[in-house]
């Protein structure tokens with residue numbers, strides 16, 4: 001069993017309620033942090049090596065130290081609970097079952113950053129979780145952990161929950177801030193970065209739910225202890241939401257020392273592929289990251305065992321690697337169609353593009369149309385090159401990274417599964433009744449010759 | 452307030468929140484610093500949609516604008532951006548079924564087709580009796596519990612044909628018991 005820091009108490013009955021959470025040692029991190037200076041709390045977080053769990057993996061302590069502190073201007077901490085990246089449902093689990101760990105992490109973080117008003121921006125569809133969070137906030141208030149002059153420290157803090165209304169783009173931090181200001185979720189041009197000009201033009205830190213929850217064990221056990229868990233720069237534990245064709249879909253907390261193979265096949269985690277089928281491919285970090293065929297997933301191009309760490313998952317760059325991303329782990333078995341999967345993702349990004357930049361707005365639309373054609377037996381060989389061309393023209397040419405997020409899955413699918421796309425084009429009728437199958441992608445298995 | 456009262460108020464054009472809901476609006480606005488009441492727009496639109504028949508008419512949006520002291524255009528801009536706001540009437544029970552990759556891997560296509568066939572409607576349509584609407588949506592953060600749909604405030608997960616049958620029955624029963 002690996003180390004668990006966030007979900008270690010998830011199984012305790014009633015842990016959602018304040019009394020139980022407190023009895024199990026909850027809010028000790030707040031007590032401890034309040035005895036430290038704000039700078040020292042930031043230092044602990046730096047020492048921990050914690051990297052943002054929202055997708056980009058940016059070091060949290062460093063981000064906190066960039067926060068501008070002009071005199072007389074309020075600063076804000078905003079918790080990103082938009083969680084809309086396909087394959088990702090870990091923040092939901094944390095908020096639904098252990099809401100107080102987020103509230104506790106938010107109080108400590110608000111103290112460290114000097115935020116007197118802290119917001120949780122949660123995706124609109126998680127409507128029932130708003131009630132759970134508000135209940136937890138009320139309990140924290142009633143027990144003196146929030147409000148004015150908390151525990152006599154002179155620090156005031158209140159936490160508010162704001163619901164979104166259905167828009168993936170509002171997970172991007174500047175779009176989120178626009179939405180929090182009551183506007184359309186159009187990402188802002190950076191710089192200025194939120195650390196200088198964020199919510200209502202004030203200095204702002206935006207962090208993911210899991211990042212902020214991880215502050216609790218970091219303060220409780222110390223940054224050094226946290227940094228000793230894991231391998232290299234992948235310190236601490238990570239929540240992975242696993243879905244697709246596995247026996248046990250769900251949310252798992254891993255310490256970053258296990259291999260991808262163990263994660264997929266061991267009973268402690270995904271429990272293998274159902275019905276004795278073979279692994280075909282996997283998108284290891286949420287829909288935006290490159291899809292990998294089984295052979296490159298389990299071993300790197302150099303033949304090393306691929307580990308569930310930031311570094312190992314990205315080993316080989318985009319040519320032969322992928323990314324940890326948000327931890328949305330999507331598994332495809334031998335019966336799945338990569339073209340169809342790529343098409344549904346392209347449709348997603350077209351739907352979610354905010355429309356501000358033409359490469360993203362037009363490009364996502366074109367990619368969806370072309371993939372629709374190929375998937376439905378109406379594709380041409382030249383379409384595959386056209387797709388490649390479009391994704392290249394989007395990448396790096398947009399205001400926000402949604403453009404890249406839309407381009408990468410298409411690029412990786414063509415890079416690794418080109419023969420499957422070609423088979424669809426050459427076999428327009430057959431591809432409507434059966435899938436391409438496993439071909440050469442599988443690990444340790446003879447190739448199945450496609451017809 | 453009973454549903455029948457509510458629809459009467461709607462027909463007579465009383466597009467106003469009840470006292471109780473106005474208190475809720477005040478609470479929502481109080482989450483933001485003075486002068487930043489525009490921030491409450493998204494939550495207040497949710498409340499309005501829930502109160503005024505499950506969708507946002509131009510009158511509803513204008514009313515929300517006046518409540519929050521905004522220009523109507525500021526409200527239209529927002530209402531048209533976010534996918535959870537319905538800009539035309541929907542059935543009393545809105546089935547929002549996820550169709551994105553991870554759900555597709557677990558058979559969402561079949562479930563969407565099954566619901567459509569069962570209710571005799573296509574995604575985007577409402578049954579003639581106004582009871583059911585079907586809408587396909589993008590990933591709702593329940594990929595591990597696929598296939599799934601949102602129905603009102605809650606998710607229905609691990610959908611099977613049998614489960615869909617039971618949900619439809621449950622809705623019909625509820626509709627006939629509080630008509």
Ligand SMILES: Cc1cc2nc3c(=O)[nH]c(=O)nc-3n(C[C@H](O)[C@H](O)[C@H](O)COP(=O)(O)O)c2cc1C
Pocket residue numbers: 051052053054055056057058060063080081082083084085168169170171172173174206207208209211212400401402405
């Ligand atoms: C299109 C897009 C969607 C995003 N969605 C989310 C999200 O749902 N949740 C999240 O925490 N971060 C999301 N991010 C990343 C945020 O912009 C931001 O980097 C993150 O909230 C920072 O928190 P962290 O440093 O704790 O990871 C998204 C980024 C992009 C470009």
Ligand code: SF4
Pocket residue numbers: 169186187352353354355356357358360361398399400401402403
């Ligand atoms: S890249 Fe796409 S989502 Fe991002 S700002 Fe441009 S159009 Fe909007």
Ligand code: FES
Pocket residue numbers: 086087088549550551552553554555589590591592593594595597599
């Ligand atoms: S793909 Fe359907 S809930 Fe995520």
